[in-house]
Amino acid sequence: MKKKFVYVLFACLAMVNMALGQQNESRLTLNPEVPVAGQSLELTYNPKGGPLEGRSDLVGIVYMYNFYHWEMGDVQLKQEGDLWKGTFEMPENCAFIAFKFQSTFTLQPDSTDNNNDNGFMFIPKNSAGDYLPGRYLAWGVFRMPSLGSETGNYFSGNYKEISNEAAMMWTDQETKHYPQYGRHFFGTMKSVLKKMYGDNSRPGIAHLLKVMESQPDLTENEYEEISSTYRIDLKNKVKADSINQVILKLFPHGGLARFNRSFELNALPEEEYFAAADQFRKDFPIEAWRKNPNPRGFVYNNFYRELATRYYKSGNYKKLEEILPEMDMVMINDVFRKSVEFAIRKTPTPPETYVEISKKFIDQMIAKVGDGSYRQTIAASPRQAEELARLWLNYYICVHAQVAEKCGRYQEAVDMMNLIDEDQRYISYPAGNEAYIVSLEKLGNHTEAFEAMKGAASAGQMTPVIYDKLREHYTTLKEKPATFEAWIASLKPKHEVEKIKNKLRAEIIDIPFEPFVMESHQGGKVKSASFKKDEIVVIDFWALWCAPCIAALDGMQMAVDLYANDPTVKFYFVITQDEPNREKIDALWKKNDFRNMEVLYDANPKGKNSRNVVYKSMFPGTSGIPQKAILKNGHIRYRAEGYGGSPSGLMDEISYVIEILKEEGNHAEK
Known part of the structure; x- marks a missing residue:
């Protein structure tokens, strides 16, 4: 009884916060203060004191729950003095809305403002002053990203989501206030039950399923949700298969029929595939799906990618051109x-x-x-x-x-x-x-x-x-x-260069490396013990079978040329996880006119022929290449994996790190 009272009290307090929307000290103010569904909403954002203070080109990203469906929107903001203002048109059925601010519409902003993970969240009303269906559920689900509600990128990685009990409480509130709409959030109720009770959720899911099956005029999507629940959650394959037969009878050109046909397509021999694919396009036109999309839209993605790729490989560009407008x-x-x-x-x-x-x-x-x-x-x-x-x-x-x-x-x-x-x-x-x-x-x-x-x-x-x-x-x-x-260097924007250098400074490490001896392609051996004090050694781990490794060699040649007259910087190109083929290495170097790029052979472990001893000592726990290691005074000072695709960008990265390490010596002398 006491626990129930606490939940009720918590619900009452939370609803007060929902009605108010935000605390008085929020950096975001709205007009009207409580958003009205179907009407314009004016936003005023003040970045002062927040993570976006002093930033330019600020925009708003909008998260909405519109009649049990999550959607996202945008707000283009305009600066007026210290404030940023914009207008957003509220959807007619919006039961919940949240805002996040950032600089430009990039998907990878370096900083965002979501009110320190407390959220800029609001519960709208309709024009009659009433709240809308979905408000309780959204208020709970939004703050539990692990449910997979398509809102997981709103909060930071440090966000602590609400408890399972709180999510269950908000779901209960939704079912009590809007039971007539339960079929629209069946999947969410099921997810909350599984989150709360784990394997013990089956009785509750079975009860939900009975209620769902009793609904009139079930859509194909609802039938498929029922079938999936029997198959995955209740482990009843026989029942799921019988429902699938009902779906195919009621919806002969629906999502399940489309999925089954596409699955059959991929098993056909080449001589039958193209004719069958043309028939698939006639029987299941993608434009019809776009007018009424359902969760099995991925079938079209797979189908058109496979069909277009086959047309390209077979040289049938006329048919490829025919299907491009459908894609x-x-x-x-x-x-x-x-x-x-x-x-x-x-x-x-x-x-x-x-x-x-x-x-x-x-x-x-x-x-x-x-x-x-x-x-x-x-x-x-x-x-x-x-x-x-x-x-x-x-x-x-x-x-x-x-x-x-x-x-x-x-x-x-x-x-x-x-x-x-x-x-x-x-x-x-x-x-x-x-x-x-x-x-x-x-x-x-x-x-x-x-x-x-x-x-x-x-x-x-x-x-x-x-x-x-x-x-x-x-x-x-x-x-x-x-x-x-x-x-x-003068051609590059100074602020961009400094931004890159600051990022690289943050990635400088100081890890001792194991002494090594490697055979040189030129003859003789290279010993780490012979490296001089303050000498900077750049090692590029690569292989003949690694296309990105070979692509990156142009950029490494540019870096080698840049330091050709600097005796304090050395470069070595260690062939690793590959048996060195002298003829192929020589042919590659000759074809690309690589100069002053000495190749070393990674050592074999005792009793094995894997040539990865030095690589593994510097990059434990991975086998990916290309990898760069920059050494100084017996320590690994920088490591980098992969290749970004720009030869000069790679040259810049290597040279910036070298200069950063050289600056260390200059500072020490002073």
Whole structure:
């Protein structure tokens, strides 16, 4: 009895807070103070004293519960003095709304304001002054992200969600006040029961299921929820299968029938697959699903990706062009990545064979960039989803520019790159920047080409070709810094460089490494015991079978060249987890004109032939490559995994770390 009284008291106090929305000291104020569903809501945000104080381009991300369905929205804010103001149109059935603020609509903001994890959360009313269905459930579920309510990115990683008992209490309140809508939150009630009682939740779930099955005019989605509950939660396969038969009879062209047909498709031999796929498109048109989407939409993602990829591989570009308009942005991007991008970056296939279909891909991406399809795969607001789609569009435009340039279609390459806003043009793909510059030069636009080179340098997205072209231009400048490197550095925004350096300073470590001896490809051995005091040694762990490792070698060559005349810096390229093949290594070095890049062979463990002793000693618990380790005075001072795709970006990363480590010695001397 006492426990029940405490819950009731807690509910009453919480409802007072819900009615008020926020504490008086909130950085966010609303007009009207209590939001009204279906009407305009004015926001005034004051970042003073919060994590966004002094930031620019502030925006709001909105989380809503609209008749038992989570949605996200955006608020574009405008600065007025120290305040940021915006207007948001409240949906008609919005029972709960929360705001989070950040700088720009990026999906990876470096700082956000959600009221210190207390939330900027409000319970709206309708125009008659009444609360709306869903308010209790949303108030509980939103604060328990582990339930998977699609709101998990609202809170920080340090957020402590409400207790299982509290979530159950809010669910009970919803069922008591709005029992007529229980069928709409059956899945949530089930999740809360499982969270609360674990394996002992079956009796409660069985009771919910009986109530659900008694509802009139069940939809296909509701039937599927019932079937899934029998199969997964109650372990009753026979009952689940019988319900599936009912679904197929009532909805012969519905989600389950579509899923079953797509599953059968993948088992067909190649000669039958394409005809069956055409029939699938007729029987289950994607446009019909888009008008009334259900949870089995992933079937279309899988189907179109597989079909488009098969058409591409078989060279049937006419049929591929036919289905592209049916596909959304996410599907098109994925197929382009596996086909055209893969071909231009990793195969010797002549680009003339796929340049036309590459252009068709890009045309469809441009048309679909605002289709919102990225919201199906991530928790994002409409503007965030579009920003992500535009980032991918810009990247793939650069890839197509590379394809066009390799085919001698220089004007097309230039026109493509000019579709990207100038402040975004050079940040995506160094090879695209090179294609743009080469094409401009081929067309005689040398002034524009030089500006593009400087743009690529500013963005830190240069290939060795661009870097060498800039070196040539440097010799022709009348007024210039003392060195080429100083001139290149002057082209980069100082605040961006300092931001990168601060990030790298935070990643500096100080871990002793085990002394090693490795055989050199040039003959002889390299011993760590021979490294001199304050000497900085950069080790790149790679393998002949590792494509990203080989791709990164261009950037490492740029770093080697940068320190070619510095005796205090050494570079070694350790072939690891791979048996060194002298002929292949020599051929690779000759093909790419790699210079002053000494290859070492990782040592074998005793009694084994895995060549990973030194690698494992420096990177325990992983086998991923490429890996970089920078050593000084018997310690590992920096480690980095992978390759970001920019040769000059890698050169910058290595050189910034080297300079940071050199500064340590200078400070010590002072």
